[in-house]
Amino acid sequence: MDSKEFLKNYMANNNKDEKWLADKIQHKKDKVGGLLSDEGATHLIAGELGWQIDQTQEVYFVDGRYLTALGDENLIGWIVENPTNGKRQGRIDTVITKVISVGDAQPGKSQYTSASTGVKVTDGKVQTWINFQDKPQFVSKKNNIIPGNLLSTEVQMIRSNLIGRTIEIRNVDIWESNNGTLQLSTNNFSKLIVLKDIKEKGEGQPSPTTISGYGNGVFPTQTELDKTPSVNVGTICSNTDDVHTTIYNFVFMNNGVTIDNICDMFPDYDREQINDVVEDLINSGEVYVDNGTIRVL
Amino acid sequence: MTQELKSIFSQRALAEEYGENGELYFSNYLSRWEIDYKPKPNKTSKWDFRIMDVYIDVKTLVNNYNPQKDYYANVSALQLSADIDIYAFVFYNAIKDNMILVGAATPYTITQKGILKRRGELERGDFVYQCDTYIIQIADLEHFVSVLDWCLCSKYGGVL
DSSP states (O other): OOHHHHHHHHHHHTTOOHHHHHHHHHHHHHHTTTOSOHHHHHHHHHHHTTOOOTTOOOOEEOSSOHHHHHOGGGOOEEEEEOTTTOOEEEEEEEEEEEEEEEEEEEEEEETTEEEEEEEEEEOSSEEEEEEEEEEOOEEOTTSOEEOOEEHHHHHHHTGGGTTTOEEEEEEEEEEEOTTSOEEEEEEEEEEEEEEEOOOOTTSSSOOOOOBTTBTTSSOOOHHHHHHOSSOSTTGGGTTOOHHHHHHHHHHHHSTTBOHHHHHHHOTTSOHHHHHHHHHHHHHTTSEEEETTEEEEO | OHHHHHHHHHHHHHHHHHHHHHHHHHHHHHHHTTOOOEEOSSTTOSOSEEETTEEEEEEEEEESSOOOTTOEEEEETTTOOTTOSEEEEEEEETTTTEEEEEEEEOHHHHHHHSEEEOTTOEEGGGEEOSSOEEEEEGGGOBOHHHHHHHHHHHHHOOOO
16 A cells, blocks of 8 residues: 555545645645655655555574575575584575675785675575675696685775675685684685666666565565565576576666567577577566566566 | 773764764754654664654764865765665764754765775875775755655655
């Protein structure tokens, strides 16, 4: 129920007429020097009269207990117990999540990490930190050259553009700390992709930040979450391969493309293959077709 | 060492006191505007006020002068969070002992219009930033009510 509907019901139940509402809106606007819009004043009045939108949900901070919170069935990757110390460790293929805040860069604590930056993220249900690290290049015991990866520096460089945005991180290490909590951090092969811009004040109609799996951009309510067997992080890449991810990302970044556009963009893929992927995306509710164009929900 | 700790704690206590005064001033402002709000549930809460689902953090800045348009308001970069919808800036003139709400901004505005100063950078008067900090000119801030209006419309629908 939106605020106008709520106020209509309120007026019907309390014998108030349209004039009463118009006066109340005008009074509210006058009180703050005319800076409120009609809609803003309507929302405030409805809020004062007890209107609550079923949108907010409590977000839990689950420090470290990431796997437990997400549910193992939704985790794309692997985790094993290290026989030498009995601790769990593994790697997640893809994490898609929204950035809440970015910490300051800290000096590295080992020869394999020259700097690190903590980034607080959420999938709409849980909040946790992911540690982005600067990893220098080194030679492995088998004489392979392991490339360097400066993700802490990268995060610091685009820090101002990260807050509130949806990011995709590929190849995330997960490991158990001494106190038994599970920690997430990047490694020499990790990759950071900023998926989508948020619209903000001055940029026209806002587009809510989309979290994968909940394409309408609104965080699910607790009731919805209870009904949902798995959590959204990683769902985009579940049962998929690189073709799926690549095409989804292309559609995501270029809302309103056609099948022909995708075929032109990716000549290496068969049209049939692309059709299958798009059909999967439509079935999973991540995109819809509007007048022949593919749009992200 | 004891001295150092003492000075840190006294500074922190003072900052908390200023912060609480700023929040009190802001709550009076909201009451004067007849806007219903909910105060923070406890001392460790990230937000200071909630108006429906709009979360507000009040930042109190202490100065010996009245604020000018080219002055900077600042927020620690670590504190800048997408959880908060509006940062409201209150200036406290320590000489005249008065406060003024100079404006407000969304986190996005702060990141886009503000400047990110890195830890260790020097400012006028040999001031050194102790942590990464966003600074934004007061001229770039907007009236609190217009930011609130935008936040309400973006959350619940309306003309932007």
